[in-house]
Amino acid sequence: MDINSFFNFVANNPLGLNWIDLVIIILIAFYAVEGYFLGFFASLIDLISFIFSFVFGLSFYSIIAKFLVVYLHTPQGFANAIGFLVLAIVSEIILNVILKKFLFRFSVYFKIHTQKSRVFVMESVLGILPGALSAVILSAFILSLIITLPFSVFLKRSVNDSKIGRVLVLNTQGFAKSLNQVFGGAVNDTLSFLTIEPKSNKSVNLNFKTKNLSTDIVSENEMFSFVNSERVKRGLSELSFSQDLTNVGRDHCKDMLERGYFSHNTPEGLTPFDRMAAAGIAFKYGGENLALAPNSSLAMKGLMESEGHKANILSKDFKKLGVGAIDGGVYGIMFCQEFTD
Known part of the structure; x- marks a missing residue:
């Protein structure tokens, strides 16, 4: 041979x-x-x-x-x-x-x-x-x-x-x-997964910046399916797709990778809710999950093992979901799950 x-x-x-x-x-x-x-x-x-x-x-x-x-x-x-x-x-x-x-x-x-x-x-x-x-x-x-x-x-x-x-x-x-749960803290960091608690204002310096980015539509679709799959398992209604929320997620993912930070809030102090409102999205309830991981499976597994992120994924208050996934090449994929009612 x-x-x-x-x-x-x-x-x-x-x-x-x-x-x-x-x-x-x-x-x-x-x-x-x-x-x-x-x-x-x-x-x-x-x-x-x-x-x-x-x-x-x-x-x-x-x-x-x-x-x-x-x-x-x-x-x-x-x-x-x-x-x-x-x-x-x-x-x-x-x-x-x-x-x-x-x-x-x-x-x-x-x-x-x-x-x-x-x-x-x-x-x-x-x-x-x-x-x-x-x-x-x-x-x-x-x-x-x-x-x-x-x-x-x-x-x-x-x-x-x-x-x-x-x-x-x-x-x-x-x-x-x-x-890692033994040590607690707002930042949840394992070898192949980084996230931060949904209600945390903490910002992590990634110590890298990159503009060699691409939108990973396949990972976005996988993550969207994973979320609804977890909800259906527990008898909850599926979330409907929102392109507006997807765009909000993509923009934040790109911003974090380009400026080298990891946080729900931008360096200027804009929260997820500020960014949603700026995009013209009307909502009463809103939430955001962040993850930096090599693929959607690792990202979703990590989020589901965190009580705060799991609560967002399974919340009865949310009806819509947009997932942004930006591929940062060797640095992994940045994920933003954006939820509203």
């Missing part, structure tokens, strides 16, 4: 998998085989190290990220990724050394005394499971960095289009969100 044939197979395989999916499958297979040869105990040590470092990185990356943002003016997404990477790698190395130091003698003793028995074979076979799980965690680790680091649109889109990778990233974001 030549290179062209391989890429044609990847693009047209019956399972709908892309090249990211195939890399993940190959990585899992490799680690499973490695787990077999290493044996259960050595593979288990690697798995424990991976899990701990992953959790540790997700829990405390913001400490390093805040330092990079405040003192080195690093873009938020890049700072998050660096903090996560540094803490995860350092903690993984330290824990791996400690565990292997304490368990090495037991593992050697076990293998020496079971080398010619069925138990030895079983120990090798059992090593497949922690080996494969280590590959899953490693894949989630790498994919989280890819969609967070602002450098390659191609890689970000490949991950977004990946069936396996998309699931791993979604679950990573959900786990990070759970950890």
Whole structure:
């Protein structure tokens, strides 16, 4: 099979998998085989190290990220990724050394005394499971960095289009969100998702500005469908589409990306309600949800896991919805959900 044939197979395989999916499958297979040869105990040590470092990185990356943002003016997404990477790698190395130091003698003793028995074979076979799980965690680790680091649109889109990778990233974001809730605050920031509470006047400096923007109509339609899907699940009426609200959302998304801030209020102090009124929209009740994320699925998942944003999405007071989605390239997609009665 030549290179062209391989890429044609990847693009047209019956399972709908892309090249990211195939890399993940190959990585899992490799680690499973490695787990077999290493044996259960050595593979288990690697798995424990991976899990701990992953959790540790997700829990405390913001400490390093805040330092990079405040003192080195690093873009938020890049700072998050660096903090996560540094803490995860350092903690993984330290824990791996400690565990292997304490368990090495037991593992050697076990293998020496079971080398010619069925138990030895079983120990090798059992090593497949922690080996494969280590590959899953490693894949989630790498994919989280890819969609967070602002450098390659191609890689970000490949991950977004990946069936396996998309699931791993979604679950990573959900786990990070759970950890983030411990610390609270108006700004809800995970590796792949940034938002701010609906009633907050806080403004976040993105530490980047870009005018290389495009309207992402596909993501707007997906987000609109997601909102109504959540409402229908709970027996609520669907919201009707509003082009005027969509335009308000698009304009605010563009403004935030072009001027490098993230807030419900503009630097001049204009609130969402001021912008709606300026567009000639009559309303008694209004609301706005903001999100900066790699895709609509991650954005919607993050919003639904936030009580304030979820309340807007499921409010009985709202009848109309407009979604603005502006693609900022390597920096992700800025979403604005605009609600009125």
